[in-house]
Amino acid sequence: MGKETTITIDNKRFTFEPDETILDVAHRNNIFIPTLCHLKGATPTGACRICVVEVEGAPNLVASCATPAANDMVVYSESQEVIKDRRSIIRLMLSSGHHNCAIRDFDTKDWTQFQLKVLEEDGTQDLCPVWGECKLQDLAYRYQVKAKGLPQSESKYPMERVNPFIIRDFSRCILCGRCVQACREVQVNNAIDFGYRGADTKIVAGADVALKDSDCVFCGECIEACPVGALVTEHALKPERFVKTQKVRTTCSYCGVGCQIELNVQHNRIIKVNSAGDVPPNNGSLCVKGRFGFDFVASPERLTSPLIRKNGKLEGATWDEALDLVADSLTQVKKDHGSDSIGVLTSARVTNEENYIAQKFARAVLKTNNVDHCARL
Ligand code: FES
Numbered sequence: 450m451g452k453e454t455t456i457t458i459d460n461k462r463f464t465f466e467p468d469e470t471i472l473d474v475a476h477r478n479n480i481f482i483p484t485l486c487h488l489k490g491a492t493p494t495g496a497c498r499i500c501v502v503e504v505e506g507a508p509n510l511v512a513s514c515a516t517p518a519a520n521d522m523v524v525y526s527e528s529q530e531v532i533k534d535r536r537s538i539i540r541l542m543l544s545s546g547h548h549n550c551a552i553r554d555f556d557t558k559d560w561t562q563f564q565l566k567v568l569e570e571d572g573t574q575d576l577c578p579v580w581g582e583c584k585l586q587d588l589a590y591r592y593q594v595k596a597k598g599l600p601q602s603e604s605k606y607p608m609e610r611v612n613p614f615i616i617r618d619f620s621r622c623i624l625c626g627r628c629v630q631a632c633r634e635v636q637v638n639n640a641i642d643f644g645y646r647g648a649d650t651k652i653v654a655g656a657d658v659a660l661k662d663s664d665c666v667f668c669g670e671c672i673e674a675c676p677v678g679a680l681v682t683e684h685a686l687k688p689e690r691f692v693k694t695q696k697v698r699t700t701c702s703y704c705g706v707g708c709q710i711e712l713n714v715q716h717n718r719i720i721k722v723n724s725a726g727d728v729p730p731n732n733g734s735l736c737v738k739g740r741f742g743f744d745f746v747a748s749p750e751r752l753t754s755p756l757i758r759k760n761g762k763l764e765g766a767t768w769d770e771a772l773d774l775v776a777d778s779l780t781q782v783k784k785d786h787g788s789d790s791i792g793v794l795t796s797a798r799v800t801n802e803e804n805y806i807a808q809k810f811a812r813a814v815l816k817t818n819n820v821d822h823c824a825r826l
Contacts, residue, residue, distance in 0.1 A: 454467075454518075454520040455520065455521070456471070456474055456518045456519065456520070456521075456522045456523075456524065457521075457522070457523045457524065458471070458474065458475055458478070458480055458524045458525075458526055459480060459524070459525060459526055459527075461478070463477075463478050465518040468517075469517070469518050470493065470513060470514055470515065470516055470517055470518060471502060471504075471511075471513035471514075471516050471517075471518050471522070471524055472484065472487065472500055472513040472514040473518070474518050475502075475513065475524075475526060480526055481526070481527075482500050482502065482513050482526050483499050483500060483535065483584075483588050483591070484497075484499060484500050484514060485497040485499045485500075485584055485585065485588075485623065485625045485627075485676050486499075486514075486625035486626055486627055487500060487514040487627075488627045488630045488631060488634075488635075488674055489727070490634070490635065491630040491631070491634040491635065492630070492634065493512075493514045493515040494515070494626055494630070495512040495514060495515035496624070496625055496626050497538070497623070497625050498512055498534075498538055499535055499538050499539070499588065500512055500513045500514045501513065501531055501534050501535065502524050502525060502526050502531055503524065503525040503528045503530055503531055504516070504522060504523070504524050504525075505522075505523035505524075505525075506523075510530065510531060510534055513526075532592065535588070535592055536592045536594050539585065539588050539589050539592055539594040540594050540595075540599060541599070542585055542623050543585070543589060543594065543595070543599075544599035544600070544602065545602045545623075546602075546604060546620050546621055546622065546623065547577075547603070547604065547618070547620035547621055548577065548585065548586075548621065548677075550577040550580055550583060550586045550589075577621065577678045578616075578618075578678045578681045578685035578686050578690060579677065579678035579681060579685065580690075583676070583677050583678060584676035584677065585623060585676060585677050586677075602648075603620065604619045604620035604622075605619075605649065605651075606619035606620075606651055607619070608620070609659055609660070611659050611661060612659055612660040612661045612665075612667075613661065613667060613741075614667050614669065614682055614683065614737075614740075614741045615660055615665075615667060615669065615671070615672060615680060615681075615682065616680070616681050616682065616683060616685070616686065617652075617660065617679065617680060618678060618679050618680075618681070619651060619652075619679065621677050621678045621679040622651075622652060622677070622679035623676070623677055623679070624643075624650055624652070625676060626643065626652075627671075627674040627675060627676060628641060628652060628671035628674050628675055628679075628680060629641055629642055629643065629652060630674070631670040631671050631673065631674035632665075632670060632671055635670055635674075635734060636666075636668050636670045636734065638664060638665065638666055638668070639664065640654055640655070640660070640663050640664040640665040640666070641653065641654050641660075641663070641665070641671065644657055666736075666737060667737045667741065668734070668735065668736050668737055668740065669682075669735060669737070669740040669741065670734055670735075672740075673723070673724060673733065673734075673735075682721065682741075684720055684721055689715055689720055692715050693715075694713040694714060694715050694720065694721070695713075695714045695715070696711050696712070696713060696714075697711065697712040697714055698710075698711055698712075698725050699711075699712060700801060701735070701738075701739040702797055702798070702799065702800055702801055702804070703736075703738040703739055703742065703797040704738075704797065706730055706731065707730055707801075708724070708730065708731035708734075708735055708736075708739050709724065709725035709726075709728050709729075709730075709731060710722050710723065710724060710725055710735065710739055711723045711724070711725045711726075712743075718746075718747050719743045719746055719747070722735070722739065722740050722741070722743055723740075724740075738797070745798055746798075754766070754767075754768075755767070755768060755770070755771035756771075757770065757771060757774060779791065779815065783815065783816075788815055788816040788817040789817055789819065791811075791815050791817050791819065792817065792819035792820070792821070793807055793808070793810070793811040793815070793817070793819065793820050793821075794821055794822065794823060795807040795808070795820070795821075795822040795823075796822055796823055797822055797823065804822065807820070808820045
């Protein structure tokens with residue numbers, strides 16, 4: 450057996466595996482180290498530097514997400530120097546963009562009142578669409594950082610609202626690159642990348658075109674990865690975002706994978722779908738259907754009672770009438786042409802349980818294995 454390798458973080462000793470970083474060991478042992486650019490499972494880039502820690506003997510602070518743990522390494526995760534560094538990183542980020550989330554000029558202990566004041570004065574369009582869910586905002590609270598005193602640099606690039614589902618607000622982008630990694634390493638779509646240089650740097654799709662004109666498949670993985678409000682859905686700019694949502698964990702019904710999703714429900718209506726986090730089988734990822742294909746649930750065009758075609762025209766009917774007609778017709782077809790002349794087409798827009806019942810009915814009652822479903826968005 451090889452010698453056990455250990456690292457000391459904040460005066461506590463921990464063992465570690467050969468491929469673990471300082472951040473991995475810290476998080477595994479419930480030691481808080483903030484991250485912004487770090488995306489679990491993707492190659493560490495060390496782009497944002499918010500995860501810096503002090504390592505004994507090292508000349509500078511090191512990015513814990515990109516530094517492998519080493520035997521006998523001694524780490525301090527929140528020394529004074531570390532805190533000072535993190536505060537200046539946050540301050541610079543807040544000053545370079547449109548982060549009107551009520552931190553910059555915070556002068557009161559009552560956040561909620563202040564938020565309401567900003568809301569009243571700025572109007573909903575201008576208040577950050579991810580207020581309360583932004584990692585940068587969280588860190589500004591945690592480290593009590595304001596950007597007062599620093600010159601405000603505005604974004605060169607206008608908001609992009611021409612895409613289905615996704616709004617890109619470059620004025621809030623902190624260039625952490627998580628969206629690029631999510632697109633490239635998680636979904637393997639390669640639709641976006643860093644473009645231009647220096648102060649002009651921008652996350653671009655293709656040759657800097659709108660997402661809708663690029664290879665983007667609108668899976669929304671980039672929205673899930675964005676730690677700030679630079680990538681949001683249309684919904685995020687609507688007033689409902691201030692109303693509390695009820696979270697309902699469920700299974701996506703679009704295909705047989707069984708992706709775990711979380712519905713955000715307000716007044717019995719789904720307003721947003723997230724992945725349910727780092728759980729199998731999708732481990733945080735979703736496709737365009739699972740993430741955005743939920744409008745049909747509350748569509749006013751949904752049928753609420755059966756229709757029967759009479760003389761070429763669909764007419765309203767009772768459930769008894771409709772069920773009798775279907776039962777008689779299926780019995781007749783089966784008698785005349787056999788079970789295999791019948792096929793049952795179910796839908797991705799009903800629950801898995803309902804699909805199960807439909808196939809059971811097809812196999813056990815109609816005696817056919819001709820079962821399929823339509824997964825159209
Ligand atoms: Fe480590 Fe960004 S989280 S550098």
